[in-house]
Amino acid sequence: xxxxxxxTLLSFILxxxxxxxxxxxxxVLKKAESVLKGEPVISKDEVAxxxxxxxxxxxxxxxxxxxxxxxxxxSQYKIEIPSExxxxxxxxxxxxxxxxxxxxxxxxxxxAAESAAKKATPIFVDAVKQISFDDALNILSGEDDAAxxxxxxxxxxxxxxxxMPVIISxxxxxxxxxxxxxxxxAHNKLPFVKDVNPELDDHVNNKALVGMFSLIxxxxxxxxxxxxxxxxxxxxxxxxxxx
Numbered sequence: 001x002x003x004x005x006x007x008t009l010l011s012f013i014l015x016x017x018x019x020x021x022x023x024x025x026x027x028v029l030k031k032a033e034s035v036l037k038g039e040p041v042i043s044k045d046e047v048a049x050x051x052x053x054x055x056x057x058x059x060x061x062x063x064x065x066x067x068x069x070x071x072x073x074x075s076q077y078k079i080e081i082p083s084e085x086x087x088x089x090x091x092x093x094x095x096x097x098x099x100x101x102x103x104x105x106x107x108x109x110x111x112a113a114e115s116a117a118k119k120a121t122p123i124f125v126d127a128v129k130q131i132s133f134d135d136a137l138n139i140l141s142g143e144d145d146a147a148x149x150x151x152x153x154x155x156x157x158x159x160x161x162x163x164m165p166v167i168i169s170x171x172x173x174x175x176x177x178x179x180x181x182x183x184x185x186a187h188n189k190l191p192f193v194k195d196v197n198p199e200l201d202d203h204v205n206n207k208a209l210v211g212m213f214s215l216i217x218x219x220x221x222x223x224x225x226x227x228x229x230x231x232x233x234x235x236x237x238x239x240x241x242x243x
Contacts, residue, residue: 044133047136047137047238048136049238050237050238051139051140051147051238052128052129052131053235054219054235055131055147055220056128057219057223058215058218058219058223059120059124059125059216061215061219062216062219063120063124066117067117069114070110070114072117073106075211077211078110079106079113079203079207079211080106082200085196088183088184088187089101089102091190092184092187098183105180108171108174108175108179109176109200109203111170111174112167112170112204113204113208113211115170115174116163116166116208117208120163123158123163124151124159127151127154127155127158127159140238144220144224144225145217145220145221148216149217151213151216152213160205160206163205163208164201167204167208168201171204177200177201180200223235224239227240
């Protein structure tokens with residue numbers, strides 16, 4: 001009877017290999033070997049909960065870091081002037097009152113992103129809750145950023161739409177949109193120049209989200225590959241199963 005049970009469990013695990021890449025097949029075989037040795041099998045609920053816990057930690061770390069003062073401004077996720085705006089900057093900084101436009105605008109954009117980041121957690125958490133067991137199996141056997149990629153694929157547009165009013169509000173809190181519009185209008189009044197769109201909303205929104213997802217991916221990779229970052233028993237069980 002035990003032999004039949006082992007064959008059934010082994011068959012189930014091997015079937016998972018059908019949807020995995022060749023590079024992941026070895027991990028699937030390790031799962032099968034564990035079953036035959038009588039080692040504890042991770043339940044589907046533990047797999048899903050472990051992935052959600054890893055994402056929750058990544059989200060918390062990203063929000064805490066980026067919502068702090070200088071979280072964006074003095075990090076690798078610093079939001080720079082839009083590339084198409086360089087000509088605007090070079091011309092407008094010659095106009096009285098706009099000598100420090102590049103420095104001032106960069107600071108205002110990043111302060112806006114830092115303010116918006118404080119309101120991000122509930123949006124991310126709601127998306128994490130939607131991960132199903134089937135999603136969890138595919139993510140667990142995926143690449144180091146598979147959970148983050150899943151989160152981005154399923155929620156980016158929703159996050160973008162939800163972030164937009166937050167970004168607009170945050171930009172307005174530091175007068176960034178008004179400041180930029182004045183600068184662009186000054187530029188557009190100059191002779192022999194091509195008019196530039198004075199809106200910053202889309203640029204700051206996308207860059208803010210890129211920073212968020214990048215930090216979440218970094219945490220996910222750490223949990224997958226560094227045992228020291230698995231700070232709960234569940235994370236150790238789910239992500240240490242193949243070691």
